[in-house]
Amino acid sequence: xxxxxxxxxxxxxxxxxxxxxxxxxxxxxxxxxxxxxxxxxxxxxxxxxxxxxxxxxxxxxxxxxxxxxxxxxxxxxxxxxxxxxxxxxxxxxxxxxxxxxxxxxxxxxxxxxxxxxxxxxxxxxxxxxxxxxxxxxxxxxxxxxx
Numbered sequence: 001x002x003x004x005x006x007x008x009x010x011x012x013x014x015x016x017x018x019x020x021x022x023x024x025x026x027x028x029x030x031x032x033x034x035x036x037x038x039x040x041x042x043x044x045x046x047x048x049x050x051x052x053x054x055x056x057x058x059x060x061x062x063x064x065x066x067x068x069x070x071x072x073x074x075x076x077x078x079x080x081x082x083x084x085x086x087x088x089x090x091x092x093x094x095x096x097x098x099x100x101x102x103x104x105x106x107x108x109x110x111x112x113x114x115x116x117x118x119x120x121x122x123x124x125x126x127x128x129x130x131x132x133x134x135x136x137x138x139x140x141x142x143x144x145x146x
Contacts, residue, residue, distance in 0.1 A: 041092050043103055091110045107120075107124075125138065
């Protein structure tokens, strides 16, 4: 009987270890999304775009393989959305680019570096593009993996 209990205790330990492994392997990936971040910038090919500036609207999403907040429910264990917006604004306003492609890539690089994102999607839209035909907006979207 004593030997059987020891074996049962050993089986229980194995089961708990297996449960811990399951919890770790089933931890959800997290996607952070920010939509409609409107910033005044000075990007574009035309001189007027760089001199006068224009409004761009950003949509950003990025994936994190690990986010402790899924377990802890603590704000300090997740990404501060305001800080994400600040980083996008810094990347968009600290220098001027000719193309939205390069601007979106600079934003993506910053988010990967700053937040350890596994992949990032950045869309920048010009709601009032300098073209002679009526359009709602023009946009570029860049997707990048770390």
